[in-house]
Amino acid sequence: MKNLFDIKDKVIIVTGGCGILGKSIANYLAEQGAKIVILDRVEEIGKELEAELSQKTEAMFLVTDVLNKEILEENKKAILERFGTIDVLLNAAGGNMAGATIAPDKTILDLEVDAFRKVVDLNLFRYGIAYNGIRRRDGKE
Numbered sequence: 001m002k003n004l005f006d007i008k009d010k011v012i013i014v015t016g017g018c019g020i021l022g023k024s025i026a027n028y029l030a031e032q033g034a035k036i037v038i039l040d041r042v043e044e045i046g047k048e049l050e051a052e053l054s055q056k057t058e059a060m061f062l063v064t065d066v067l068n069k070e071i072l073e074e075n076k077k078a079i080l081e082r083f084g085t086i087d088v089l090l091n092a093a094g095g096n097m098a099g100a101t102i103a104p105d106k107t108i109l110d111l112e113v114d115a116f117r118k119v120v121d122l123n124l125f126r127y128g129i130a131y132n133g134i135r136r137r138d139g140k141e
Contacts, residue, residue: 008033011083015066016093018045025092030056037079037086039064039072040093058083066093067121094123 012029016022017038026036026049035058040046046061053059060082062075079086099115102108 007088009035010087011035011037011079011085012088012090013037013039013079013086015039015064015089015091017061018042018049019092019095022092023049025090026053027056030059033057034088035059035083037062037083039066039075041065066091095119 007029012034014022014026014029014036017026017036018040022038022040026038030036030053036053038046038049038053038059038061040061041063043061043063046063050059050061060079062078064075065071076086096119097115099112100119102111
């Protein structure tokens with residue numbers, strides 16, 4: 001029987017790939033033979049990670065903003081030019097920010113609504129934006 005979980009030569013995109021979780025996932029997938037595309041905002045770390053992953057497998061880093069569909073469309077075009085397909089989209093981007101949480105000595109009235117909205121957009125709606133920006137394996141809309 002064929003290995004149902006074989007990811008060798010699969011093109012896997014990891015958003016938030018420069019974070020602790022994303023980096024660990026990308027390294028593991030690279031060790032399993034997947035081709036890794038890191039999408040992240042942090043260019044310096046992304047380039048270093050690309051070089052590290054390239055010692056194990058074919059790897060690519062692209063600067064992105066998971067809340068910007070136009071940038072994700074540009075990313076998709078570059079990925080398809082290089083690899084010809086996209087097999088997996090793994091979302092590891094996310095986070096929190098000051099003002100979006102309530103300290104023990106504060107109340108709900110102290111919550112900064114704009115900061116909270118940004119956190120919700122990043123952690124909830126980014127999946128839809130990233131999926132819609134990258135959704136087709138063959139590049140067709």
